[in-house]
Amino acid sequence: MSQQEKLESSSILKCVRCGTCRSVCPVFEEIGWESKTARGRMLLGQGLIENELEVDEELLESLNMCTTCGICEEKCPAGAAPPKIVETARQMLVDKGHHTNSQEKLYNNTMEYGNSLAEASDRNEWAVGLQPAENTLKSDYVYFVGCLGAYRYPKLARKTYSILRKLGVALLKDEKCCGSPIMRTGFNADKLVSHNLEQIKQVGAHTIISSCAGCYNTFKKNYPDEFRVMHVSEFLEENLSRLNLKPLDIIVTYHDPCHLGRSQGIYDSPRNIIKSICTLIEMKRSKDQARCCGGGGGVRMAYPNLSMNLAKKRVDDFPRNIDYVVTACHLCRNNLIEGGSEIEVIDIVDLICLSIAD
Ligand code: SF4
Numbered sequence: 001m002s003q004q005e006k007l008e009s010s011s012i013l014k015c016v017r018c019g020t021c022r023s024v025c026p027v028f029e030e031i032g033w034e035s036k037t038a039r040g041r042m043l044l045g046q047g048l049i050e051n052e053l054e055v056d057e058e059l060l061e062s063l064n065m066c067t068t069c070g071i072c073e074e075k076c077p078a079g080a081a082p083p084k085i086v087e088t089a090r091q092m093l094v095d096k097g098h099h100t101n102s103q104e105k106l107y108n109n110t111m112e113y114g115n116s117l118a119e120a121s122d123r124n125e126w127a128v129g130l131q132p133a134e135n136t137l138k139s140d141y142v143y144f145v146g147c148l149g150a151y152r153y154p155k156l157a158r159k160t161y162s163i164l165r166k167l168g169v170a171l172l173k174d175e176k177c178c179g180s181p182i183m184r185t186g187f188n189a190d191k192l193v194s195h196n197l198e199q200i201k202q203v204g205a206h207t208i209i210s211s212c213a214g215c216y217n218t219f220k221k222n223y224p225d226e227f228r229v230m231h232v233s234e235f236l237e238e239n240l241s242r243l244n245l246k247p248l249d250i251i252v253t254y255h256d257p258c259h260l261g262r263s264q265g266i267y268d269s270p271r272n273i274i275k276s277i278c279t280l281i282e283m284k285r286s287k288d289q290a291r292c293c294g295g296g297g298g299v300r301m302a303y304p305n306l307s308m309n310l311a312k313k314r315v316d317d318f319p320r321n322i323d324y325v326v327t328a329c330h331l332c333r334n335n336l337i338e339g340g341s342e343i344e345v346i347d348i349v350d351l352i353c354l355s356i357a358d
């Protein structure tokens with residue numbers, strides 16, 4: 001048994017089968033099977049570690065349907081960590097050659113194209129015409145755009161960098177996927193990690209700034225501990241006085257991305273930015289109690305219907321009579337829009353741009 005498996009095994013033994021997680025797991029709420037809740041997944045993890053389970057489609061599905069939202073860990077009275085068990089179990093299965101076609105496609109695309117979206121075009125196309133300022137070729141700070149920022153939300157990437165470059169932040173010449181999608185689904189991303197580390201060292205940066213909750217979480221959890229990692233909301237909160245923001249007469253609510261909030265404890269920075277601009281109303285479940293948007297853990301790509309159903313439930317939590325729903329993760333924003341939000345869903349950087357005085 002590897003060191004990691006021993007560690008997870010001790011976490012599994014903490015589970016007293018109380019079932020508290022059944023009442024909070026969003027996937028269990030949708031599917032209704034014990035094997036799709038944290039308690040069931042703990043048992044599956046134990047069976048795998050002890051080599052007592054035969055691997056079949058059902059087992060893969062149970063593990064792959066977890067969004068790693070972490071609310072089960074938050075609520076577990078015994079201190080167990082089901083999302084970590086799920087990730088380790090996925091790795092164990094992949095190591096033994098057990099994975100779905102969807103997992104394999106994601107892995108192959110990411111390794112071939114350097115992004116999880118199988119895009120063959122230049123990753124830095126979003127920045128054309130937005131030349132780095134002279135002082136940002138070498139910098140203590142670098143903006144890691146991420147696959148979704150570069151290919152799906154180029155306008156938002158431009159807005160973000162337009163602000164960051166004035167604060168002396170650099171870009172990587174040849175950024176590749178941080179590795180999050182393939183690591184979260186059980187594969188090894190060492191090559192991508194080494195490539196990005198080399199790029200960051202070329203810039204000379206000591207701080208990586210990310211606007212994607214998935215990238216942020218991955219830099220924190222899976223990259224060597226040699227850099228400071230900041231979410232763009234943390235960096236901009238630190239630099240609020242330099243942004244020259246004007247107050248707006250609007251009311252917004254904030255959706256906490258699981259991988260930024262529960263996973264990394266970032267609740268205050270986006271809220272402090274919002275409150276410096278306009279009125280914030282909390283939604284029904286917020287901060288460590290926030291409901292998952294359904295996009296994480298590889299679920300959006302592998303189980304789009306489940307992902308949409310989870311998004312719809314989150315949309316139901318939005319308060320009435322507000323102007324915008326603000327979030328701080330591309331995947332959450334996209335899922336909430338596709339989940340049918342009638343209220344416009346924007347990124348924290350979009351809100352800042354609305355408020356930047358001319
Ligand atoms: S809440 Fe914790 S102890 Fe209770 S069943 Fe779930 S994982 Fe096990």
Ligand code: SF4
Binds near residue numbers: 028038
């Ligand atoms: S991390 Fe979320 S989806 Fe996964 S078992 Fe826990 S509550 Fe369910």
